[in-house]
Amino acid sequence: MTDPVTACDGQGPPVDLENQPVIVEVRNVNKAYLRGNHVIPVLQEINFDIRAGEFLALMGPSGSGKSTLLNLIAGIDKVDSGTIVIGGVDITALDETELAHWRATNVGFIFQFYNLIPVLTAFENVELPLQLTGLSRSERREHVEMALRVVNLSHRMDHYPSQLSGGEQQRVAIARAVVTDPTILVADEPTGDLDRVSAKEIMSLMCRLSRESGKTIIMVTHDPKAAEAAQVIRHLDKGSLNDAHP
Amino acid sequence: MKVPVSYSFRNLWTRRLTTILTAGGMALVVFVFAAILMLAEGLQKTLVDTGSWDNVVLIRKGSQSEVQSGIERLQASIIETQPEVAAGADGRRMLAKEVVVLISLPKRGTDKPSNVIIRGVSEESMAMRPQVKLVEGRMPRPSSSEIIAGESVSRRFTGAGIGETLRFGMRDWTVVGIFDAGSTGFSSEIWGDADQLMQAFRRPVYSSVIFKLRDASGFDAFKTRVESDPRLTVEAKRETRFYADQSEVMAKFLRILGMSLTIIFSLGAVIGAMITMYAAVANRTAEIGTLRALGFQRRSILGAFLMEALLLGFIGGAVGLFFASFLQLLTISTLNFQTFSELAFSFTLTVEIVWQALLFSLVMGFVGGVLPALQASRMKIVDALRTS
Known part of the structure; x- marks a missing residue:
């Protein structure tokens, strides 16, 4: 049964993208994987822009290349050819060490299975990306507490992931993603492992981050309901962008 | 990071x-x-720990231990006259001519034999080893078949307790005292009168000569002189070095x-x-x-x-x-x-x-x-x- 109320209902208006600068430029990107002796093309000649504050949903069937595209934009995989410029930095030209530094300050990750470190508390998980910054202990604490407040989990900061529900774990993961105030947030099936109620909570939270905090979000999803929260939806099919999709 | x-x-x-x-x-x-x-x-x-820094041990050149060594009475007398030998409070030279022999004694409980060092000592031997203290009984009377045993020996060997008798060198020896030598090798020895032990074991020579240095820094000069003396075929070592070796x-x-x-x-x-x-x-x-x-x-x-x-x-x-x-x-x-x-x-x-x-x-x-x-x-x- 479809829920007549969408995740973004009751929240402010979406960001006016017309007046926003382009923050992500994807140009002529190609990517193929080698499986045995076979070269399997995954992405072919991908070109598109993302504006600052845009909430983009990448959709498409399994194997269409949407997760690969997300990984390339997030700087955790390398293109075979083409360029990806984010915030004025051509990340395809960065070496591995530079790319790790760049990710630490520019990308917030939200994974399908939350990917929290089980031996660290919610507070420590959110603090992890801040360990890579030059912030003092007290500054880190301040940032973490604020991020946990945003996701409404201040009262669970000393809990370990195993003591939290799926929805709560994903909210901790979102706090971890936003705590460094990154240039882009990338989310790979953020509601894929959640029940309907938790999924809606998460999408509502992401919608709020987009509309109230002006975060640029790139989300891969299979779920049309989740995609409704996005301002822009792009479809991938067999490694190519298919914007003619209904 | x-x-x-x-x-x-x-x-x-x-x-x-x-x-x-x-x-x-x-x-x-x-x-x-x-x-x-x-x-x-x-x-x-x-x-x-068995040795003292300012004591010198002399054994025959080439010997690895006191058991293998032999120092003739004349050689011992020459060493006794060396100026480096300290004098005690009573004016006597702080020098001991000792004889060391190995005997086999049965262990308490198992009767399994094991080697024990018998050290024939002289009056100064005790004074030069402040770590050796009589804890029970008395010192042996000179020229008697009396012995004292280290605590470790008296505990572990049959007949080595106070008042008991040991038979070796074709004589019976009475244990009249027990001495504590701390955690040193002396604890594993039996001491008796040197002359009596030499007679019993028919040993015409001493095993070693030990003396206290008048000045601890005078060792090197003494060693060089004594080891080049043609009358003496001895090797001099500080007591600490001797036991470390x-x-x-x-x-x-x-x-x-x-x-x-x-x-x-x-x-x-x-x-x-x-x-x-x-x-x-x-x-x-x-x-x-x-x-x-x-x-x-x-x-x-x-x-x-x-x-x-x-x-x-x-x-x-x-x-x-x-x-x-x-x-x-x-x-x-x-x-x-x-x-x-x-x-x-x-x-x-x-x-x-x-x-x-x-x-x-x-x-x-x-x-x-x-x-x-x-x-x-x-x-x-x-x-x-x-x-x-």
């Missing part, structure tokens, strides 16, 4: 059983390692044996640590991918897993040392290869041994952890995340 140490520590805590088993294996190896070092140290300490072969043997055993055992412990760490990496592939995605460098991942392996080694080392420290309560006796006599000594734990054992355990942890840690650090982020 480093992954927090708490991450490595808590991962070990989370896998408590595996951690305990792996660290337990390492602890056993460290226990053996520390025990061997403590044994060698105890042996050396016992023999080195006596322990060298045995200590070296113990160390080589111990190291060989330890290396073989440590291979097992290292393989155990390696299996544990490979399992840790395999179970945490997604975590590794996440940490790398968040911006942690390959070297940070390498560091985190190495830290975990080192912590594992440290825990093993600390536990092994803890149990090894109780060995200090034990006293063991063994045959000293150089003197062929029974020597009682204790395991001795020193700060140096603690450091060596901990370093050894860390090396085991490092060797066991380095390959899995390298594997973890070389993972491709995308592949690692795919295992979520």
Whole structure:
């Protein structure tokens, strides 16, 4: 049964993208994987822009290349050819060490299975990306507490992931993603492992981050309901962008 | 930037059983390692403590020990007239002409025979060894068949207790006193009158001459002069050096044996640590991918897993040392290869041994952890995340 109320209902208006600068430029990107002796093309000649504050949903069937595209934009995989410029930095030209530094300050990750470190508390998980910054202990604490407040989990900061529900774990993961105030947030099936109620909570939270905090979000999803929260939806099919999709 | 140490520590805590088993294996190896070092140290300490820095021992050139040595009465008299020999409060020279023989005595309880040193001493012998104190009975009367026994000997050998009689040199000898020589080699000796023992064993020569230096810094000059004197075929050593040399072969043997055993055992412990760490990496592939995605460098991942392996080694080392420290309560006796006599000594734990054992355990942890840690650090982020 479809829920007549969408995740973004009751929240402010979406960001006016017309007046926003382009923050992500994807140009002529190609990517193929080698499986045995076979070269399997995954992405072919991908070109598109993302504006600052845009909430983009990448959709498409399994194997269409949407997760690969997300990984390339997030700087955790390398293109075979083409360029990806984010915030004025051509990340395809960065070496591995530079790319790790760049990710630490520019990308917030939200994974399908939350990917929290089980031996660290919610507070420590959110603090992890801040360990890579030059912030003092007290500054880190301040940032973490604020991020946990945003996701409404201040009262669970000393809990370990195993003591939290799926929805709560994903909210901790979102706090971890936003705590460094990154240039882009990338989310790979953020509601894929959640029940309907938790999924809606998460999408509502992401919608709020987009509309109230002006975060640029790139989300891969299979779920049309989740995609409704996005301002822009792009479809991938067999490694190519298919914007003619209904 | 480093992954927090708490991450490595808590991962070990989370896998408590595996951690305990792996660290337990390492602890056993460290226990053996520390025990061997403590044994060698105890042996050396016992023999080195036996000597005094300002005493000089003279034995026949080429002799390895007092048992093999022989110094003629005339030679002993020449040594006695040397200016370096100190004088006691009563004006007598602080010099002892001693004879050392080995006899076999049965042990209490088992009746198993073992060699014991019988030292024929003179009046000054006791005064020159302040560490030797009579704790029971009295000193032997001169020119009598009376003897005193070290505490260790009286405890372990049949007939060596106070009031008991020992038969050797075709005579019966009565034990009239027990002396305590602390943790020195003298505790494993029986002392009697030198002249009586020489008669009993038909020994025309002394085994050694020991004297106290008038000035402790005068040793080198004395040694050079005496060893080049054609009338004397003797070798002079400070008493501390003399006993240290006596322990060298045995200590070296113990160390080589111990190291060989330890290396073989440590291979097992290292393989155990390696299996544990490979399992840790395999179970945490997604975590590794996440940490790398968040911006942690390959070297940070390498560091985190190495830290975990080192912590594992440290825990093993600390536990092994803890149990090894109780060995200090034990006293063991063994045959000293150089003197062929029974020597009682204790395991001795020193700060140096603690450091060596901990370093050894860390090396085991490092060797066991380095390959899995390298594997973890070389993972491709995308592949690692795919295992979520």
